[in-house]
Amino acid sequence: MMEWFAENPVLSGIIKAVVLFAVPMQIVPGLIYFERRICAWIQDRKGPNRVGPIGALQPLADVVKLLMKEDIAPKGVDRAIYVLAPALVFIPSMLAFAIVPVGMDLQVFNPNSGVIFAITIGSFAVYGLSFGGWASNNKYSLLGGLRSSAQMISYEAALFLALMSALMMAGTVDLNVVVRDQIAHGWNIWRQPVGAVLFLVASFAETNRLPFDLAECESELIGGYHTEYTSMKFAMFFLGEYIAMITMSALMVTLFLGGWSMPTFLLTIVHDWFGVAISFDQVTLGTMFWSIVFFSAKTSALLFLFIWVRWTLPRFRYDQLMRLGWKVMIPVALANLAITATVIVLMED
């Protein structure tokens, strides 16, 4: 099978691309459903439970509702940009997901720029948000757009610096190598705890999730950049946000949580229970399957964290957000980088 993939790069690329598109698109509704259920539980409510068994069809109803809604473009919008903006949010998040190895050596494509591609593409999403805010011809939207651009640019720096620390451990930008390095030397979260925390915090900010959702904040900006969006255009923003969340979780898993690998003691458990011996030395169908399972489990756990944090922490004030970004995260990340570099150099000696 692996051979077949290698022999038919075009066909396999298409298949991978379709899967890449289909899988996150299918995850998002589920994610929305779980977000609603989890937030309900946190608030001692029941959550959606009317549509289908235990409300499982609620996402479907949501989608249908969104599709059925009237598509409104307010008077005075800059129509071209207004229509473009949701796509600009949605597409980069999808593309960034492409380079994440969801299983053992399993990614849609593996450019030699590696993770830098993901970060670069991912940061395009800021255009979508600020375009949306600009084109809506609404002061709240504009404020939301401005906030999001400032916020994302600020936190991108911290995000990248934190990511650098993980890359430096492996000495490469190839994510598969990063994962293998972690198999060999232990997860980066233990070796780079500061980097991991910084990456996590910055990824919250990058995805505009609470406590950093200042671009949307309903109470002040009535939805911010997407105030004036309805129907599928709004749904695209929504999808973009959730896919960005998945991408960020996947990156976090890959960079700091061992990616598709598992620590040896867990592998023994799998061996004991399922009678499957997994060794990540070579790519087989079995290891690939299990690597996908491990990867999905870790990503799901991180997604749960995203949701959990959202319904626990209050929103930051905007100046607090900027202070945290510029005065804490970036200096700490730089210091971390410097120490890491020094240690690496010293150890090489």
Add this chain to the structure above:
Amino acid sequence: MGHDAHAEPEKKPGKLGLLGKAYLPAIAQGLLHTLGHIVKWDHNTLNYPDEKRAPFPGYRGEHRLTRDEQGREKCVACFMCSTVCPAHCIEIVAEEAPWPDREKRPKIFNIDMMRCIYCGMCEWACPCEAIELTEVFNIPVRTRAEKIYDKERLLSN
């Protein structure tokens, strides 16, 4: 400020320390708290249309005009409710009552339920116990006009 001996010592916010400033312990504490709620699995809400909470005694829902033993409205059109109403949602036009034992009755008695704030002052002000708030609270309608309840509607509530 000066040095007033009797001045209350000013309370200063406690120093947070580095860890505290990073908020991480507090965040962890908060996350544990919410996790506790997830695990607790105890709901305060009902499956609303299927299950209905019995209104608490004294719940203030939609109004009702009461009738006397002979089935006539008790209201004597004294305007006390419309006078006391803070939302000015009660409109009354009085007329002479056709009955020998009563002098005055409302020709028109309208309550604009969209303006009503359900404060219950009308019930409180009524000298004849002619208006009272029921426990009915969920009567959806399609137009605003339907939410202006006239005398017949209020008497049938």
Add this chain to the structure above:
Amino acid sequence: MSDSGAGMVSWVLNGDPVESPAGMTILEAAKAHGAELPHFCYHPGLSIAGNCRICLVETNRSPKPAISCSERISDGLEVQTHSEKAVEAREGVMEFQLINHPLDCPVCDKAGECTLQDYSFDHGPDESRFVEKKNIRHTKDLGPTIKIWGNRCIVCTRCIRFCDEISGTGELCVVARGDRSVVDVFPGIPIDNPLAGNVVDICPVGALISKDFMFQSRVWNNEHTETVCGGCARGCNVTVETNEGFVKRLMPRENTDVNDWWMCDFGRYGWRYAHDDRRVSVPRRGAEAVETELEAHRDLGELVRGAWGGSKKVAIVVDPFLTCEEAHLVGRVAAGTGATVGGWLPPSGDELTFPGKFKISGEKCPNRRGVEAVLGQEVFGSQAKAVESMLNSGGVDLVIVFAGFPNADCPDALASAVGKATARVAFTLFDGAWSEAADLVLPSASVFEKEGTYVNEDGRLQRVRSKDRPGDAQLAQPGLHSASISSPWVTSELVALQRALVHVGDAERSLSAAGVFRQLADSNEHFKGQSHRGIPATGVPLGGLAPAGVGEGSES
């Protein structure tokens, strides 16, 4: 209250030595010194009965409490109005008053302005000790406009004294004795005199009720506008009570120089024309309604501008319902266009004088003297004839008619004369011969919608105020209340004429009535030194205008 020159009396009110003119009763003198005493049967305009006993005070002259409304003050008198004894005595009286009084304030139209209610609040017991059955007394019509709820009557006899002393008709009496006594009329002789409505006003409780006002409005919801009645040249001071822009009733306002405390039923019930459906409420060109008032006023301005400078023959017919300010503006239009101004008076009625000195003027218009003072003494006399003959002889280019008559009584001859003019403008309350002859019809404001001043038959200058307040205009939309009567929002002649003058260029901008009055005071010797703000609530006698019939024709 007579100022007999007997000098001042030194007495002591609640421990404070005070001085009052001799001959005053304790109640009046105490009131003059700011001590309010409750009273039912006492009324300043009526004789003293002293039968309700709610005004009891403690004095040093007798061990028993004194009836303050009938006892006169004298030197050395010491009065305690709120001593324990006095208050206890009044509380006792109050308890007796309430024994048979029904607890029907919710349905009683007097509630809110009922003195029994007020004093019950001050002096009344929390609960009744009277466990027996209350007396039932009659509820019936006493006349075409008055109804009595006998149960509420406290037999203060104010109404009876009013009929005996003021109207002199004596229709009312107290029948039966003791707790069964109640006010009644002789069978077959209802109370039907021109002042009957006043008995409702002076009834301290809700026993006598005006059928016109019955159940129409609760008194506390009414807005009050202090103005002058436009029914006749007497110019009675009244308070117009409105609810949501609708006149609910007229109440007399105390003015001992004009109407004392009273008003006649013609004035009292004569407000319905203001809410008549047949009123002209929008301006029209012929039969076609003009979109906005401004447009109509510009039309008027255009016509006036065309005639400005005396190039054309212009006639103006005024009515005696115009305020002095409006008359002044008419004067300015007349001066600018060289117009001849004449006016018509409504047919005069009978002049009635009552034993209580109250007078109903035969002149059924409120401001003949004011219009004469502004536009010349002959404006309703020889000038009127001049205008008519001028119109009849033809060739008049523009005629402006003011017909604010509450009923369309227009002399046919004049209407046909008006029809002969080339351009015809009519300000009118109702459609009639005037408006049919006109090609620009503008709504006239009724007395209740005017701002300005009137001069009554005695030459007294009095303020007229509009019942409408800014922002009331939307109430003109038909609502539940107005199913049968409409409340037109009318821009008065004052505004229309000023807009026309602005259009001509003779005025910079439209002014309020007070602003126009200032111009009038500057230019007219009768009004010299007066200002709107300076006119007291009861009016002021206008200099140089002697009482009616004396100063006629003396105008230079």
Add this chain to the structure above:
Amino acid sequence: MTDLAFSKDAMKEYEWMLTRYPNKEAALLPTLRIAEREFENLDPAAMKYVADLMGLSPAKVLGVVTFYTHYRREGTGTYHLQVCSTLSCALRGSEDVCAHLSAKLGVGLGETTDDGLFTLSKVECLASCDTAPMLQCNDDYHEGLTLEDVDHLIDRLREEAKAGGAA
């Protein structure tokens, strides 16, 4: 409106009466007595006549007539039984007398029997407190009443009426 008029004698008496009082109004009570005698009872027409005669407003006359209980009013039966209800009589059982009369005659207070014979009413003090309880029948006092006395009185009056009616 009415052709009621005092007879010559009555008019003479009225004229004489006027001389005895300071003003006309003060002579109202005795004049009403004359009218009562002349017109059998004081119905509105009679009151109106008196008012016109004396130059008073009819309402004033009505007020005076209704104030006093001892004028014969319109609709009063042949025998007007006025039971005193003031303190002494009340203490001595005037309530019982009233109730008894009411039951016996089948009428309530202020009402007249169907045959037009009796009118029952309850009045204030008739100044015979020493002989309480008492009632006044037309111009006669019946004092120190027991319920039997009342029965006797009624029976006697009925017979009297029968005889009078026959005569």
